[in-house]
Amino acid sequence: MIQFQNKEYRCSMEVTLELIGGKWKALILWHLDNNRIMRYSELKRLHPKLTQKMLTQQLRELERDGLINRKVYAQVPPKVEYSLTPWGEKLKPVLSAMCQWGNQYLKGQGLHKEPPQE
């Protein structure tokens, strides 16, 4: 049994799910990984169903958990840049594996065809 932040976990998979699970986090992290640095408005455009409230909420949690950096420029109009921390960057294997799998699944017509052998 793992103790972490006042909660209990049965395996490290549960911890990972707690930190990058949820509806939007993996998507945000993946695009931050590709683009290195993104502004709030760029992240907002990732998906039409991603609302301001949700985006801000997810970004705050990712920041709190040490996965992304938030850099505010003291200027008008405001400018805020988001980027991955070292911990966030170590997620690359996870994220790119997810993306690759999705690609393969789509190419194989998903459901009805066996996965390709490589």
Add this chain to the structure above:
Amino acid sequence: MIQFQNKEYRCSMEVTLELIGGKWKALILWHLDNNRIMRYSELKRLHPKLTQKMLTQQLRELERDGLINRKVYAQVPPKVEYSLTPWGEKLKPVLSAMCQWGNQYLKGQGLHKEPPQE
């Protein structure tokens, strides 16, 4: 823009999230990957907060999407075994990467320490 099952996706990451996202699927798949074959009652014991309703629902979706097999033995009392399909097995890189990352994060005291160099 990707079309898949009457829905639209902007990248394959979104497709993967649609198929293995959600609160329990990755955990279920990960343990199926480790144990090869698991009965319903074994899966139920994965987590105290995983209810029958949720487990059944997630299993049905995973089966519908071609990620797991469901084998029913015609006997009393009933016996049902779940296992990964070839598509499900191709998720191993994703799942083990997630598990590894969680381990590293925990060992590094998570938030406040830099990730280890390897």
Add this chain to the structure above:
DNA sequence: CTGTATCCGCAAGGATACTG
């Protein structure tokens, strides 16, 4: 531009009872 703050609807998910 990059956010907060509220209000609020609705569907995800919990609890319970029942079944082949």
Add this chain to the structure above:
DNA sequence: CAGTATCCTTGCGGATACAG
């Protein structure tokens, strides 16, 4: 054992207004 079926609650997340 491995589920359904049903009811009911909770809180996620949408909509809107406002601000530095």
